[in-house]
Structures are given as structure tokens and as C-alpha cells.
Amino acid sequence: MLISKGSNDKKEKNQLGAKMQKTDEILKNGTIAVLYSVLVSVFVVALCEIRFKSFFTLDDSYNEYLGFMRQYGQSWLSGEIPFITKNIMIGGNAMVELQRAIFAPQNILASLIAAKSANPLAPGLFYAFINIFLSCLSGYSIGKSFGISRNLSLVLGFFIAINPIFLYQYAGPWWNAANGHTWSLVAIATFCLLRQSMTAWRVVANFLATLILLSSGWPHGIIGYFVIVGCISLVDLRYGEAFNLVVKRCLPLVLAGIAAIPVYSEFIVLSGLVNRPSGWNNAGNFMVPSVTQLLLTFSPTYFEFMNYFGGFKSFFVPVGFSTIFFLLALFFYRVSFLDKNIVLFAVILAATLCLSMLPSQTGMLRWPIRFVPYFSVFASVATFYVMSRGEKVNSLVRKNGFLSIVLVLFVVSAFRNIFERPKVVLLEAGTSLLLVGLWFFCVEKRKPVDIATSSWLKAATVPAFCLALMLACMPSLGKVYLPVHTLPSHMALPENVNWDGNFASFTGWAPEEPVEPGELQSALFGYYDIRSINGSSPNGHKYLDQVLAYYSSHAVLQPEESMANLSQAVPGLENVCWFNLFGVSSLAIRADIQEDVGSGLEGCGYHPAQLSHDQSVLYYSSEQHYPTTLTYTTNPNVKVARETNDSVTLTVPEHTDPLKLVFSRVWWPGYVAHGLTCPVTIHGFGTMLLGADIPAGCSGELKVSYFPVTWAYTLYCPVLAVIGLGLLLLQIRRNQKLRRILEDL
Template identity: 25%
Template sequence: MTAAVTEVRDESTDEPAESPAGSQAASRRRWLPPAAMLLVTFIGSLLPLIRKPGFYFWDDTAGVAVGVWQRIAQDVLSGQSPFLQTDMWRGGDFIAEAATGMWNPVMLGLMIGTYPIDDVGAAITVAKILLFLLTAGGVYVLARSFGATPWLSAIAGATLSLSGWAIFMDGSSWVNGTAITAFTPWAWWALRRAYKRGFDAWSIVLAAVLCYLAPSTGNPYGVLTLAIVFLAVAVEAIVDRRPSAIGWLVSIGVGVVLTVVIVYLPFVYTSAYGFRANSGMWNDEFLSISLSDLMGLSSPTHRPYITMFGGTPMGFPGTYLGWFVLPLLPWLHWRGARMWARLAGPLVFGAVFLLFTLGPSQFGMFRWPARLVPFLYLAVILVFAVVASRGLRTDRRWVRSAVSAGIILLGAWIAWADVPGAWKWHALATAAVFAGTAVLVFWAKLGGRGFATITAGLLVFLGAQLTLTPSNRNVADYEMPSSRSALAEQFADRSDGLTVQVFDIHALVRHHPAPERWDDLLAGNMPSVAGFESTTAYSGIGFTAFDSALCLTYNGGTCAGAWDALWEEPSGYDVPLADLLNARYVVVLNDYADVEDTPPGWTETESTSVVTIFERDEAPGGATGTISFAGDDVDIASAQRSGKTDESVEVTTGSGDTRLTFARIAWPGHSATFDGEDLPVEIGPAGLLSVELPENASGTLSISFAPPGLLMGAAAAGIGVLILAACAVVGARRRARRSASPTGRL
């Protein structure tokens, strides 16, 4: 970083000087393309809601994200830590889940900002639309930095935001995917800006902040994309013969990585206790992409035959990018060494993600390569925007028209081959693509009229896609109610104890229509939205001992045998598991579990067409906090909880059985002290927290929770900030010396 470096700027983005008289008009012209882009993106993001108001309240969004977002916002607004939610059981270790977004300031702001909206489906919809707009803005500024014209940059931003995977998969189901797609172009733009400005102080600070956003979502794909962004800028520096920039990039990269250690370290310490403990490498072609699938990126009706959940083929245009991209390739100016040198970064970025997209279905922590399509397409649309900014060729029109027609027909053939039954739609779309391409080439070109033509096509084709596929049926539509206040009122009678739900989501949906299926139970993390404690929770990690005891699935459903497991006595205990859980209610899906008799101490209080509800005759716990079992030689004088995670117990013990078992999962990070002396915390039956007290003692047992690795992560973040601050200081001094030098060089 000490070698002489001349400040380098991207001449392609420099604007000509404007006279005072024309500055106002120039300002309007400058803002018109991005404003038009945001308007198109906004309109496009609303189209799915016409036929399906719950389009964005779908699958994992409804099952996991909404519950997590609501709880984090609630805790932050009330001044509490959101790290551990004991009442959400297997889904409550937010700090270990990592992918909650709690460390990301934009995601946290969206959680808090949308929390006042009572309809949680509408709230998450607002957040997703804002992320679509953020994606468009990021692609716009990134394309401009590479020299694309304002209108082509606006086309690029709207296109990626409204592409098939962005809308139908990430948009409807995986909000973290939408977020990473939104943050990646901003990180790339900021890092490249720092490089082009010679790493001055403010550009380093901006790059550090924006580069932090993608990995801080907690999704490992954010780490991957950021790493490839740094690689892309490094390649650009090598091509520009600025090797000293590599030192800056490494320093900034190390600093950013250290700041996000705190996001992932608790997961590392906890993963061994859940179902993410072993991540290997294999290929079963699940959500795997082929080259022929990518060749349909400009075919609006192409629904590629890609294996998805349930073994069914993809039923939506998941590899569609934009109708105009491939047909216009024969009309572009492809020659120019300087242009290709400038595009070295996007080419490397795209090549890496092409390899990942065509790779195995499981690669360590990374699975389902189709998830990476948006990042491959980010590179594609960037290269297209930059090359197309040189205008369209007008020579050899017949040859170019023939090649363009061949590309369109090939795309139509690929679309028809995968779904031959929709031949009428394929024919209509093909004719429309022919017409749109002709309008672009022979009349509109690629300025403002071209933007209007292309984006009108984007919206029309998106409307047609939504007519064919109103929603993503490859994933689950829970159709759960979304009014937080109505849910709280509906389940108000469950607020005084734990509810164990014995059901399978597929059996429930198959046999019972909405909304009656949700009158007495809720799936995923929605019990937390309704305000009642439940073992039902959607988790990306789970807790194996607890999951195995009740044969819980990732989304909180159970096997039918969970009913019998509740009434069995774990080894070494003389009470059933239901007592160890401090269960107050058990809700069983009818005709699912083999329920013959009402267990002793319980009463069947209600039976509907969907479920049968059992209630304990006497409320468990009482004044004993979460204690569910005490050994014969333990006398509990009092017990109370402190905050959401800690509790203390005044006890006296004898010389026999001095165990205490708590109705809470023994997540790593729990600790116990007895009158200030450390006691080992054990994993008891079903993964419950258990402590062996000293014999013949009297004192206070304190249970507390501190996320594992939190201090180490905080220390790493501190070091990362110091490294970044040092980079900024050095950058400021170098810039000052350069400014003072008569030659403008160091």
C-alpha cells in the first residue's frame, strides 16, 4: 500500500460541464432514468399482488421470516436482547440461527419500520418491495460506474429486480436471497469506487459500510458473493496494472470479514447440536441448473425442467432474465480492447458464478446452485448494459436480423421442449419478442424510447408469466392468517402455558381447507406472532436431542408418534415427557396420531373437525420459573425469572437426588452458578437443560445465557473496525500528501 499510486477515475462516468442556464434541465435529465427505473420496478413488484395478495407471504417467509422479524422488532423496541427466545424452543436461538438479519442495519430497520403494520403479510411485502427498489438502485449505480449510459443502467436495474428467480423464488419465499441480491451491487459499486478514487478515506469508509451489508444478513451466500466482489475488483486492478491496490483490497477485506465474525461464530459453536452439523459434498441434481436452462434467459414462457421440492419440476420462469438480452446480441458493438479491459471484473464475477451455478447440488454449506442465478445474471446484465451503451449496429441488417431471429426461435424451442402443453403461450410470447426486438432495432434504439419499449415488455411479460403461474407452487402455501391482533385475540386462551402441537403440515393442508385449518393451531414460527408458547417452530439448525424426542421436522411439524412420546417417561425420570416440558395444552390433528385415551391428569376440552385439544388439569410450574423436575432431595423455596433468559432458584438439598431439570432447551451458552460457584450445565432428556446441585447445601442457583463466541466475535469486530479505521487514516494522509505534491503524485 506504500507504492506510488496515481488516483484513477473512471472517465466513462464523467459528465460534461453544464452551463448555469442548462443546469436545471440537466439535473432533470440526470434523475429521469433512475426515477423511471424505480417506478417500473415498483409497478412490476405490485403485479403479483393483483391475483395473489399473499404472493410475498409465502413458504419460508410465512413459516420462518415473519415470526423472526416480528420478535426481533418487538424485543428491540422494548429494549430487550433478541438473542434467545426460550418460548420458541427449537426455533428460538436467534443468535445461533445467524440468518435472522439482526446484525444488518438495513434489515433491522425494515423489521422495526414495518412492525407497526398489524398485517404481518403486508408488512413483509412492503419490506420486500423496498428491497427490490434497493436492488434496482444498486445495479444502476454499478452499471454507471462501468460506463453504461443512464438509460441502459436503468434498464439493467429494472431487469434484474423483475427477473424470474428474483420475483418467483426469492421474492415470494426467501427474503434473505432478495436482501443479498439487493446489497451485492452496492458493495461492488462502493469497493470499486474506493479503488478508482485511489482509496481515499471517505471511499474506504463507504466501502466498508456497504460491504458489511451482504454478509451481515447471516446467510453464507452473502459471504460468498462479497468474496467474489473483492476478487472482481482485484482482477480489475491487475488488468489496470495497479498491483498496489491488492494490498488495499486485502486490508479492507480482512477488516470487513472480522466485523462479521460475530454474526457467524455463535452458529459455529451451536451447529454440532443441530441438523446442520454435517455438510458434505454431493450431487442429486436438486435445484441444479444446466446450460440449456440458461439459454432460455430471454424466453418469457420458459419454465425449465429443474427438480424442486417434492420431486416436481420447476413451475415458474426461474431462469428468465429479460426478453431483449439475447435477441439484441447480434446488433451490439463487440470490438474494443479498452471496453473488455474495463469489463474484466464483471467477466470474472460471472465466470465464477457460472461455475457455481453449474456445480453440484451440495457444496459444503452451499446448496441448491439455482440460488446463485441472480448473481450470474448481475454480471450478464452489467456486461450487456456496458456493451449496449455503444449503440446498435446498422450494417449488414439482413444477417443480423437472421441471427437474432434464430436466437429467438431457439429460445422458443427450449421453452416448448420443457413445457410443450403451453404451445399457444410460447407462440404468443415469441411473436411479441420478435415485435419488440424489431421496434428496438429499427425505431426505439437504446435511449429513452428504448427504455420505454424494454420496460413495457418487462411488465407485459411479467403479467403473462403471472397469468400462467400466479404463484410459486413448488413451495408451500401455508395460507395462514396474517393479522397480528386477530391472532392474539384468537389464541388468547393459550397465553398461560406451553402448547404442544402434534400435526404434519402436509396432512393438514391436504385434508383441511383454509382458513378453518388455522382455527386452533399454527405452523412454523407463527405461534410467536400470535403470542403463545409452542414447541412448533421453523428452524434452520434445530436441536437434535429435542427434535428426536418429539420427531420434529424443520418446519415444526411432528410425526404421529409424537403423541405417544409425550406420555413416555424418559430414562431416569418418573414423570412423562409432557411434564418435563411443562406442557399446558396438547393440540392433535384428527386422524393423524393414534389417540385412544385421555392421559391421566389431562382433560379433553375441545374437539373440532380439524383438531382435538387436551388441557392439563393443574397448571404446571407455578412459582418455579421453568423448573419442570426436582429430585427427591431438592427443596425449592422460591424461583423467579430475570428478563427473558435468566432465572434464579433458592434451594436446599440433601444427600440423594439433587437434579433440577428446566423446561427449556440446553442451548450452548447457558451457564449455572450456585452461590457464585460454577456448576456444569447438562443436556437432559429431550435436550432439556439440567443441573446437578451440590449435596447438603443451601443457596441460590442462577441460570444465565450468553451467546457462545459473542465476546470473541465482538473482539474480532473491534479489530476489524481498527483495521478499517487505519486504512482510512492512511488513505487520508496519502491524499493529503498527493494534494500537496506539485505533480499530484506521491
């Protein structure tokens, strides 16, 4: 008995020691991965900003997000949820504009930065650092979950963090896409870890990552994640995994979907008012990559013609680039095609390739180039898996095949680009030399370098060099493909213009260096705290868009049509133009169209006030003042006591006739009245502006506020999801206790 007891004690000590050693190793590797990801993030952000100052603030990021983010930040700081933005009319309902993701952690922090910082580039730099850090760390975690060595997983994370579509198209112009793509990577990483072992912290991590992904409002990220999870689950089932276990792994995803229902419920219910383009077409093959761009995934300098913004032209971004090691893994490593993970990678690559080849418009989804990063991610994962687990082989046939592809790629690329951009030939030569150098040092050399065991710092020079090649060719999408604005930290308002109300700009696209309000566009007015009927929205409002005619989602107002609509008299109201109900106290037009629109403006009470500094913009002003969004009332004694983004509090005096109120707020179901003892009718005046009808003899304090109409029913969903998550965690803990008891026996 004593011998048996001593033997058991020794066994327990050995098991405990092994567990502690494993825990220490995980902590050590995790710490290295975090520090590595921080260094990668700092390096990438610094190099991109050195190459092009506003690399991370372009196009949509300032036309839409910068202005709205500042307004959202001010709402959060005042203790209010920014459902509505009263200072920006077009696109002002955040519950419909899912892409702005007001509940996503990065957006909350970025909105606070935008509200507090005087530097217009600060939010973009914050987004870039966080997203590159998380992408790199996620790449490392995905690699480790497939048994890839630590050093190769670190290099994998670096390559994933510099994915060209993510870096050029997302991190600069499309902040929402960068956020959504990043959280899809985090969700994929946590699901892959969950696939290894279903522990409590991994369940919680996957639930939170999926919930944040769903709240990001980036549909391509959500679909990409779901497709990858589906591929993993199908392959697991095909290889004999228990159905119950596969379903159980997906429960955190399902619970996160239930918790995210309030995020989408409002958009779904209000879809009848939304004016988002939808259909099924491939007009111009716009933003659809070619198969060769994806197959040549190993070259950071392979470019093709593409239908992009501005037309069909050479697009000097390596759309399909994943990792330069891909060609080495393809030629000089051998793996079994019966390997479960190789089959899995093949299935995922096939699925993501199909997604990347979808039509330009598929329902509400647009531009399949947005699915390409998922193809690139798993091309990289497959590459490093083969290099980590495969057998290195070399032969004359393989060598000749490898060098032939390198030579052909150089010749084709050189002939394609030598006339339009000659320096690309030198950069392609750099890629060819890098490929040959990697082949020589990693394969051909008598004592080849093993990247899996070499210093991670040395290995990091390869993706760093690839990034340098990309930036040498294309410093940024700005100026070449997309507009760039140099924004001042503050903007002075012209003195002779009435700013006590909404401003309306009909001057078109903004110049490169705007210096006054008449030169701004879209939602940029919100960044400078200028109340405006302008804005930005890919979703629109079906009835508002009939009055405010504009170009694209940037909502650049068409002057003739929009001003003709706004200058019309409002039916049923005497001497009132739509301009007045929109609360426009001043507006700006191009000076060269004054003769065409001037008479209509003067008929609504507007007069020329001031020319811009370069005489190209003419400001018109009205004598009317609109200090609040209350723009019309049948009783002038109705006063606004307090106003926030989501609510208006009014004092209603005693009266004998019914009162009609109109506000310069876009009407959405969800506005309700509180405070008065009589029933107040809230409606859409003209089906687009917020209106209120108060019965005769009803006085006191009236509060009109907005709250998502569906939340009365859907706010229970997050509670149910948390309860479900708790039950799942209890079951996991019980199973772990049972397993330990069985091990002790």
C-alpha cells in the same frame, strides 16, 4: 509575477468550476437514480400484489420468519438482544440460526413491524420495497462504475430488480435470501465504485455493505460476492494494476470480515450440537438449472422441466432471464475482445456459470440455482456496456441470424408448452414481438432509437413489459409450486384448553386458511404469541431432534414417533414424562389417530378437551400449569421472579438438600448462573434441556442467563476492524492532501 499569479488564479477558478460542475452532475444523476428506484420499487410491489395478493409472503416466510420476527421485535422493544426465543423451542437460538440475521438492519426493522402490525403481510411488503429499491439503485451504480450511460444504467437497475429468482423465489418464500442477495449487490456496487477511485466515503460504504452482507447469513450471497471480487482483482492484476493497489481495494472487505467474526463464531463452536445436513451429492439434480436456461438469458418466457419442490415438472419461471436486450447486443453491436471490461465480464460469467452448475448438495451449501442471479446480473451489465460503448452494426447475415433465433425460440417453446399451458404460446409470441420490435426501432429503422439518449421513462417500459409477461404466465409460486396460507390478524384460543404452558401441535401441514391453533404449523405460533415446542430450523439440535422427530426444516412433527418419545418416563425422576419437562400443558392431534396415541397421552396426565370447528383436530389438556419455563424442581418453593427471552431470575429458599431444576429451554453452551454465592452447575439435562444443580444450603436470588460463549473472545474483533478502517481512512486522506500539493506545484 503578476501575470503568473493571475494565470494561476484563473487556472484554480477553472478547476474549481469544473469540480463544482461535476459534483452538481453527480448529485443530479444520483437524485434521479434514487427517485427512479423508488418508482420501480413501488411499481413492482404493486403489480405483483395486484396479480397475487400474498406474493411476498409465502412458504418459509410465514412458516419460519413471521413467528420469529414478531418474537425478535418484542425482544428489541423490551431492550433485549433476541439471542434466545423462549416461546418457540425448535430453532430458538438465533446465534445458531444464522439465516435469521438478527443484527441485519432490514431484519431489525421488519421485526419491529411484525411486533407492532396486525397485518401478517406487512413485513413481506416492507422487505420487498426495500430490497427492490436497493437492487435497482445498486444496478444503476454498477452500470455507472463501468462507464455505462445514465439512461442505460437506470434500465439496467430495473432489470436487476426484477430478476426472476430474486423476485419469485427470494422476495416471497425466502426473505433471508432476498436480504442477502440485495446486500451482495450493494457490496458489489460499492466495490466497483471503489475500483474507480478510492475515496473515504466509498471505503466506508463498501465496509458497511460487506459487513451487513456478512451479517445476513446468506452463504450464496457471500460466496457470489467474494468470487466476483476475486475475478475483478485477477483481471486488474492481469492488465497491469499495481498489486498494492488491488490489495488495498480489498482491505474494506477484509476488515468487514474481521468485524463479522462474532456473527459466525458461535455457530462454528457449537457445530457439534448442530444437526444440519451436509455432503456431496446431486440426488435428482434438485434445483440445478440447465445450461440452456442460462444461455437463453434474453427471454422472459422461456421455461423448462426442472426438479423443484413437488417433483420433476415444468417450471414456469424464466430461471436464467437477465435482459431482453442481450440478443440485440450480441448481434448488432461490435466491441473489441481486448477491452479490459469485456474480458472481465467473460471471466465473471464463466465463474458464475460454474457456480450455477454445482451439485445439488455441496457441503453445507444446497441448490446451486441460488447462484444464477449473479450470472444474470453480469449478463445484463455486459449487455448494456456493449450497447453503451460498442459500435452499432447491421447486415443481412446478422439480421437473418437474429430473426432465426427468435423464430426457433418461439417454435420450440410453443411445442413444449402448448399442451400443458397453452397461454404460454401467446406469451412467447409477445416476447417474439418485443424482440422484433426492439430490433426494428433500435436497429433497422432509418433513424433508429438510441436508448442511451432517449427518455428514461420510455426505456423503462421495456423491463416493465417483461415483468408483465412473467406475471401473466406465473402470478406467484404460491398454490402452483408452494403452499399458501391466508392468515388471520388474530387467532382465538379454544376455551376448554389449558394454555398456561407450551402448546404442541402434531396435526401435520397447515390448511390453506387456518383459524385456530391446532391448524398452525412450524413457527407460526410465535406470530400469535402462543408458547410452543414447535418451530422451524434448517440446522436443528442433535439431541433435541432425537426426541422431536420432524419433517424438513419446517419442523412438522411426526406424531407417532414424537409422542412416543415424549410419553416416556424421564430416567431418575418419579412420575415425570418428557412431556412434562417440555412444559406442555396442551396439545393437538389429528382426530383419526386418537386410538393409536391416546393411551400414552393419558399415562402422562393428558385428557381429551375439545374438538376443532371441523372435527378434524382433537385437543388434549393437562391439569399441570407451566406459567414459566421452569418445569421441574425438587423444591416447590423455588419461584420464578422474572423471565425474559435470554434470562430467568429465581428466588431460591433456604434448603438442606441439593436442588435440581429443569427448564423447557433448549440447552446451549452460553447459559451461566449469577447471584448465588455457591457454585451453581448449569448443564444440559438429557443433553437437550437447560438444567441447573444448586448445592445444599445455598439460597437467595439466582439468575440464569444466556450470552454467546465465544463473545468473550470475539467482541474485540469489531473494535479492531474499526481501528483498521480508521487507519485506512487516515492514509487515504493523507494521500489526497499530498496529491493536491503536487497538483498545485
